[in-house]
Amino acid sequence: MKFLAVIEQRDNKLKKSSFEVINTAQSIAQQLNGEVIALVIGNKVQDLSREIQGLGVSKTIVVQQPRLEKYSSTAYPKIISEVAKQEQVSVILLPATAFGKDCAPRLAIKLEAGLAADCISLKVEGSEILATRPMYAGKVLADIKINSAIKIFTLRPNVFAAGSSTGAQSDGEVVDIPLTESDFASIVVETSQITGKLDVAEANIIVSGGRGMKGPENFKMLEDLAQVLGGAVGASRAVVDAGWRPHSEQVGQTGKTVSPSLYIAVAISGAIQHLAGMSSSKYIVAINKDKDAPIFQSADYGIVADAFEIVPALTKEIQKLTGR
Amino acid sequence: MKLAVCINHVPDTAAKISIAGDGKSIDKTGITFVLNPYDEFAIEECLRLKEKYTGEVIAISLGGDAHKETLRKALAMGVDKAVLLKDDSRRDSYTVAHGLAGYLKEISPDIIFFGKQSVDVDDAAVGTMVAEILGLPSVSVVLKLDISNGAAIAEREIEGGKEKVQTTLPAVFTAQKGLNEPRYPSLKGIMAAKSKPIEEKVPVAIQPKTEIITMHRPPSKKSGKILGTDVTTVSELVKLLHEEAKVI
Numbered sequence: 324m325k326f327l328a329v330i331e332q333r334d335n336k337l338k339k340s341s342f343e344v345i346n347t348a349q350s351i352a353q354q355l356n357g358e359v360i361a362l363v364i365g366n367k368v369q370d371l372s373r374e375i376q377g378l379g380v381s382k383t384i385v386v387q388q389p390r391l392e393k394y395s396s397t398a399y400p401k402i403i404s405e406v407a408k409q410e411q412v413s414v415i416l417l418p419a420t421a422f423g424k425d426c427a428p429r430l431a432i433k434l435e436a437g438l439a440a441d442c443i444s445l446k447v448e449g450s451e452i453l454a455t456r457p458m459y460a461g462k463v464l465a466d467i468k469i470n471s472a473i474k475i476f477t478l479r480p481n482v483f484a485a486g487s488s489t490g491a492q493s494d495g496e497v498v499d500i501p502l503t504e505s506d507f508a509s510i511v512v513e514t515s516q517i518t519g520k521l522d523v524a525e526a527n528i529i530v531s532g533g534r535g536m537k538g539p540e541n542f543k544m545l546e547d548l549a550q551v552l553g554g555a556v557g558a559s560r561a562v563v564d565a566g567w568r569p570h571s572e573q574v575g576q577t578g579k580t581v582s583p584s585l586y587i588a589v590a591i592s593g594a595i596q597h598l599a600g601m602s603s604s605k606y607i608v609a610i611n612k613d614k615d616a617p618i619f620q621s622a623d624y625g626i627v628a629d630a631f632e633i634v635p636a637l638t639k640e641i642q643k644l645t646g647r
Numbered sequence: 648m649k650l651a652v653c654i655n656h657v658p659d660t661a662a663k664i665s666i667a668g669d670g671k672s673i674d675k676t677g678i679t680f681v682l683n684p685y686d687e688f689a690i691e692e693c694l695r696l697k698e699k700y701t702g703e704v705i706a707i708s709l710g711g712d713a714h715k716e717t718l719r720k721a722l723a724m725g726v727d728k729a730v731l732l733k734d735d736s737r738r739d740s741y742t743v744a745h746g747l748a749g750y751l752k753e754i755s756p757d758i759i760f761f762g763k764q765s766v767d768v769d770d771a772a773v774g775t776m777v778a779e780i781l782g783l784p785s786v787s788v789v790l791k792l793d794i795s796n797g798a799a800i801a802e803r804e805i806e807g808g809k810e811k812v813q814t815t816l817p818a819v820f821t822a823q824k825g826l827n828e829p830r831y832p833s834l835k836g837i838m839a840a841k842s843k844p845i846e847e848k849v850p851v852a853i854q855p856k857t858e859i860i861t862m863h864r865p866p867s868k869k870s871g872k873i874l875g876t877d878v879t880t881v882s883e884l885v886k887l888l889h890e891e892a893k894v895i
Contacts, residue, residue, distance in 0.1 A: 427772065428774075437739070437855075440740075441770075459769070461865060464863050466860045467857050468860050469856060471856045511811065515810075522806035522807040525807075528895070605894065606892045607871070624887055625873045626884065628878065636878050640881050
């Protein structure tokens with residue numbers, strides 16, 4: 324039984340979610356006596372294959388050419404499905420990132436395969452893989468079985484353990500997948516990345532602010548706290564709807580569903596659609612003036628006080644500890 | 648320009664969700680269903696494209712009779728035609744996509760819009776699956792769209808930034824919040840929508856590829872401790888996060 328772990332790279336660097344995908348594929352494959360093949364696509368990505376091989380996969384396939392430097396929602400899925408067919412894989416794993424979420428549906432159709440998207444757990448039962456994934460933004464969890472010959476799973480970032488290098492040093496195998504002009508019907512022409520900005524969906528620590536922050540200017544203190552923690556700033560829907568923060572930072576049912584190891588909710592009351600999006604965080608801290616705010620029901624640690632007093636003090640205290 | 652927008656009828660985001668007696672579906676009792684929030688942006692974008700380039704907007708929904716309510720909302724917002732692909736069976740994203748694609752193939756739109764995900768199943772898959780079935784390019788999670796000379800430039804959201812994507816038309820797009828500001832239906836629109844016909848069709852039936860074995864509630868948190876009510880508790884919090892939780 325062969326597993327295909329699809330690697331996401333950006334600017335020829337492996338994304339953390341790729342380590343999680345490889346490690347999960349290996350752990351499931353081991354239980355089913357399978358092997359893991361990794362696939363990396365891009366331009367001049369051969370060097371990355373050494374790093375991937377170091378993670379202990381049985382083989383790394385490299386598909387590269389200049390036109391693949393940036394993502395194409397038509398070409399990339401074609402390459403993945405061609406490789407999946409050539410290698411006769413039965414399971415494909417991708418990260419549930421902007422990249423993986425765009426590729427996976429196309430693969431499902433190309434390979435007539437079932438898709439379990441945004442999984443938070445995979446386990447083996449008998450000879451089956453059972454996936455757990457949130458629905459209704461995490462208000463319920465569903466255990467899903469895929470009935471097709473090929474099975475596709477996308478894994479939510481930050482939930483699965485990432486593997487580490489075994490020190491193996493071999494090169495991947497460069498494979499040529501012929502592509503025509505029509506395979507590039509859709510292609511990324513420009514990427515604008517806010518440098519150094521960590522996305523809430525990928526952050527291990529999130530500091531989120533709600534309407535109680537009173538105005539956009541006060542988010543500076545949350546940015547400072549996030550910085551000393553090496554985390555990202557998030558926001559409630561009310562804050563985004565008021566235009567204080569961009570939608571890309573919204574946590575909740577019409578924003579992002581996140582599972583960081585630490586979620587600090589500052590001046591957020593905890594509406595049901597917000598709680599759904601963050602309650603699977605490992606540890607939750609709530610700071611709110613209102614002792615009856617529903618957020619305290621979900622919090623591991625709470626401080627009932629004015630955020631404007633607590634946050635700067637917290638930043639200082641953590642700075643002492645982390646030195647950031 | 649022929650524009651199609653595929654919409655879904657979902658529980659309101661404020662709804663509490665509980666699991667039904669069969670253990671693998673949700674209990675719909677007492678839940679208010681609404682037009683999927685992301686689909687509002689998709690409808691709005693189609694209406695704006697129509698206003699700019701002329702043409703017609705067709706709203707399509709696959710599901711039971713209850714979906715008519717959501718189709719009426721689309722009519723009230725200003726779409727020209729509403730089609731219900733009537734089906735009460737359990738479908739997964741794969742079979743919904745095939746059902747929608749069958750009808751879309753018949754009408755061959757220039758642009759097909761979806762919301763970036765339906766806030767019930769949260770697969771974020773149907774739109775891109777439809778594109779693949781129809782052999783069309785697609786851009787998902789779109790924040791901005793410009794159409795000119797039979798091609799499109801779309802901006803899509805990625806982690807910590809944006810991608811500018813060039814695509815040929817016809818194409819499929821899935822809308823992210825922020826693409827536009829959806830209009831409220833006018834009173835006139837609401838009245839007119841009541842008497843507009845909703846065409847009914849039967850979508851192709853195929854076997855789902857996935858199966859929900861059980862649904863369960865997320866592990867509930869033990870209500871945590873309130874450490875205190877003033878700034879002196881900050882050092883205790885940091886100590887707990889460092890030594891007990893070990894997250895910093």
